[in-house]
Amino acid sequence: MRITQGCFSYLPDLTDEQITAQVEYCLRRDWAVGIEFTDDPHPRNTYWEMWGHPMFDLRDAKGVLMELHDCRTAYPDSYIRLNAFDNTRGFETVMMSFIVNRPAEEPRLHMTRTEGPGRSIRYTHTVRP
Amino acid sequence: MDATPIRTVDLAAEYESSGVAEVLEELDRELVGLAPVKQRIRETAALLLVDRARRALGLALETPTLHMSFTGNPGTGKTTVALKMAGLLHRLGYVRKGHLVSVTRDDLVGQYIGHTAPKTKEVLKRAMGGVLFIDEAYYLYRPDNERDYGQEAIEILLQVMENNRDDLVVILAGYADRMELFFQSNPGFRSRIAHHIEFPDYSDAELSRIAGQMLGDQHYILSDGAQAALNDYIRLRRQQPHFANARSIRNALDRARLRQANRLFTTARGPVDATMLSTIEEEDIRSSRVFAGGLTIDRVLEEERA
Numbered sequence: 069m070r071i072t073q074g075c076f077s078y079l080p081d082l083t084d085e086q087i088t089a090q091v092e093y094c095l096r097r098d099w100a101v102g103i104e105f106t107d108d109p110h111p112r113n114t115y116w117e118m119w120g121h122p123m124f125d126l127r128d129a130k131g132v133l134m135e136l137h138d139c140r141t142a143y144p145d146s147y148i149r150l151n152a153f154d155n156t157r158g159f160e161t162v163m164m165s166f167i168v169n170r171p172a173e174e175p176r177l178h179m180t181r182t183e184g185p186g187r188s189i190r191y192t193h194t195v196r197p
Numbered sequence: 198m199d200a201t202p203i204r205t206v207d208l209a210a211e212y213e214s215s216g217v218a219e220v221l222e223e224l225d226r227e228l229v230g231l232a233p234v235k236q237r238i239r240e241t242a243a244l245l246l247v248d249r250a251r252r253a254l255g256l257a258l259e260t261p262t263l264h265m266s267f268t269g270n271p272g273t274g275k276t277t278v279a280l281k282m283a284g285l286l287h288r289l290g291y292v293r294k295g296h297l298v299s300v301t302r303d304d305l306v307g308q309y310i311g312h313t314a315p316k317t318k319e320v321l322k323r324a325m326g327g328v329l330f331i332d333e334a335y336y337l338y339r340p341d342n343e344r345d346y347g348q349e350a351i352e353i354l355l356q357v358m359e360n361n362r363d364d365l366v367v368i369l370a371g372y373a374d375r376m377e378l379f380f381q382s383n384p385g386f387r388s389r390i391a392h393h394i395e396f397p398d399y400s401d402a403e404l405s406r407i408a409g410q411m412l413g414d415q416h417y418i419l420s421d422g423a424q425a426a427l428n429d430y431i432r433l434r435r436q437q438p439h440f441a442n443a444r445s446i447r448n449a450l451d452r453a454r455l456r457q458a459n460r461l462f463t464t465a466r467g468p469v470d471a472t473m474l475s476t477i478e479e480e481d482i483r484s485s486r487v488f489a490g491g492l493t494i495d496r497v498l499e500e501e502r503a
Contacts, residue, residue, distance in 0.1 A: 071333035130361070
């Protein structure tokens with residue numbers, strides 16, 4: 069099942085050229101780009117593993133693409149995403165985040181409904197292979 | 198895409214529109230002397246312009262090797278010229294961003310095992326799309342210590358210089374004789390560097406003009422006596438150790454400004470006007486240690502050797 073998280077996730081996977089263009093956009097806005105990866109795509113798993121430090125002093129997207137290449141080589145079967153962080157006072161948050169690598173075989177997200185008192189229903193999700 | 202193939206390229210128009218002319222004029226205007234360097238840069242610019250035209254016509258496909266080495270004594274303008282070179286390469290479209298990242302051994306080589314590669318890669322990432330300027334590059338290689346981590350940085354650099362020729366240009370800089378030794382012991386570098394540019398020392402007259410320019414930028418003027426004193430100073434300073442061309446002059450002027458401020462502060466009675474505040478007098482320069490034969494420590498060392 070195709071996981072949809074962050075920007076562009078309803079589009080076909082971005083090519084490296086398109087990723088470069090997006091990173092250029094982030095760098096033009098002085099956002100720091102960080103690379104993160106995980107094998108657990110559960111929507112509640114907010115904190116993915118960091119691949120190196122966020123890159124605060126780049127001028128060109130090539131630096132990010134080099135790191136992305138290394139990360140893909142090390143974890144070809146993981147989800148990898150790029151986060152663009154804006155350190156402007158008042159924002160200080162991730163402004164853009166998109167997935168740049170997926171495993172060949174994606175796991176399924178399965179939903180469980182639990183009936184509670186007064187016909188209320190609680191939902192939980194589990195990741196299944 | 199353009200359907201009609203281009204058959205001719207107007208070099209003069211390219212020269213004007215690319216902004217190369219501007220950079221070269223700037224170079225001529227802002228840098229005193231350095232005639233051979235300017236000549237080489239003009240030649241390089243011509244080569245790149247022609248190469249670009251050839252590529253537009255489909256005659257050349259490969260990106261030319263643009264890595265350079267700047268050799269010359271300290272204070273001869275290597276960093277300044279590197280900055281201009283970055284602008285030039287950017288205008289010609291050979292680097293995407295055209296910024297200059299200036300580093301030395303300390304920025305590339307780590308302190309312990311496994312520290313060097315990430316450090317070097319960090320710098321390379323920062324330099325992508327621009328020019329990486331490695332000052333005193335020969336310090337990367339320490340022949341007396343075979344376990345020196347510099348070798349690791351050299352290998353990463355060589356690899357990137359070869360594989361990422363589209364992404365960055367590396368300029369190695371340093372003293373001529375030590376660079377020569379460095380290239381001899383690292384033939385990989387020599388073969389990857391296409392342009393060797395030598396920076397000559399400045400003549401006394403050129404240094405005097407540089408001093409005038411530096412002071413002019415800061416709105417100071419020299420009195421006639423001070424101008425003569427400065428000329429004497431340049432002549433004497435050149436014979437003393439640690440002479441660093443324009444950098445020595447800049448430091449001398451900084452100290453002269455300090456003495457001028459001190460003189461005004463201690464002697465001025467009543468209000469001072471703009472002329473007084475901006476004039477450097479003969480005594481401000483004459484009281485330099487250079488006129489007393491240089492630093493005491495250097496004189497002592499000299500006497501011991503004699």
